[in-house]
Amino acid sequence: MSSHAKAHRGQVVGLLGGSFDPPHAGHVHITREALKRFGLDRVWWLVSPGNPLKTHGPAALPDRMQAARAMMRHPRVTITDIEAQLGTRYTAQTLSALRARYRGVRFVWLMGADNLAQFHRWQDWRQIMNTVPVGVMARPGDRIAARMSKTARIYAHARLPSGASHLLGRSHAPVWSFVNLPMTDQSSSAIRARGEWS
Numbered sequence: 001m002s003s004h005a006k007a008h009r010g011q012v013v014g015l016l017g018g019s020f021d022p023p024h025a026g027h028v029h030i031t032r033e034a035l036k037r038f039g040l041d042r043v044w045w046l047v048s049p050g051n052p053l054k055t056h057g058p059a060a061l062p063d064r065m066q067a068a069r070a071m072m073r074h075p076r077v078t079i080t081d082i083e084a085q086l087g088t089r090y091t092a093q094t095l096s097a098l099r100a101r102y103r104g105v106r107f108v109w110l111m112g113a114d115n116l117a118q119f120h121r122w123q124d125w126r127q128i129m130n131t132v133p134v135g136v137m138a139r140p141g142d143r144i145a146a147r148m149s150k151t152a153r154i155y156a157h158a159r160l161p162s163g164a165s166h167l168l169g170r171s172h173a174p175v176w177s178f179v180n181l182p183m184t185d186q187s188s189s190a191i192r193a194r195g196e197w198s
Ligand SMILES: Nc1ncnc2c1ncn2[C@@H]1O[C@H](COP(=O)(O)OP(=O)(O)OP(=O)(O)O)[C@@H](O)[C@H]1O
Pocket: 016, 017, 018, 019, 020, 021, 026, 027, 030, 110, 111, 112, 113, 114, 115, 137, 138, 139, 140, 184, 185, 186, 187, 188, 189, 190
């Protein structure tokens, strides 16, 4: 199942990449909060063909797409498998391809605090920080590791002060924002461990 994501010039589009294996209420929560707090026009869920750092393969992409569509119904949110269409898997590659395809659209990379903690292991992570604004959302157990992370230290100068997160989408990289949301402890791995997903 494939989908075509649309955006207009000048729009600010937040990208929430993930395995969504399966999607859960935590994804819905951070998406709604990201729309409100980071000054975004839209959010796209990039349902990944597979996280490059994870060894086990996720459930089939069409199954994850279908579950994501059922979980997140919002007029400003698009569920897309565009990484499979573009043939990209690493985020830096995906962002380059999207920026070339959607000229004039302002993309913002969104992620939970657990991903900020290990962001410096991602391929071309500095390039990502230097080309798109990054919005990070608190996650239970990961706030301290995220704040102490290599990325947070190296890019300390580029962090928006708390209270200015709504400027993120219109700011120029390198810029990032950490927001302390009411946290939800849902995770795909816990759902899989309970045997509630394929
Ligand atoms: N409860 C949550 N709070 C904050 N961020 C979250 C939460 N759940 C997921 N995220 C973020 O959403 C993005 C996609 O998450 P992903 O699809 O990997 O789900 P996950 O629950 O983290 O999966 P797993 O448990 O298998 O690692 C990631 O950036 C992740 O940090």
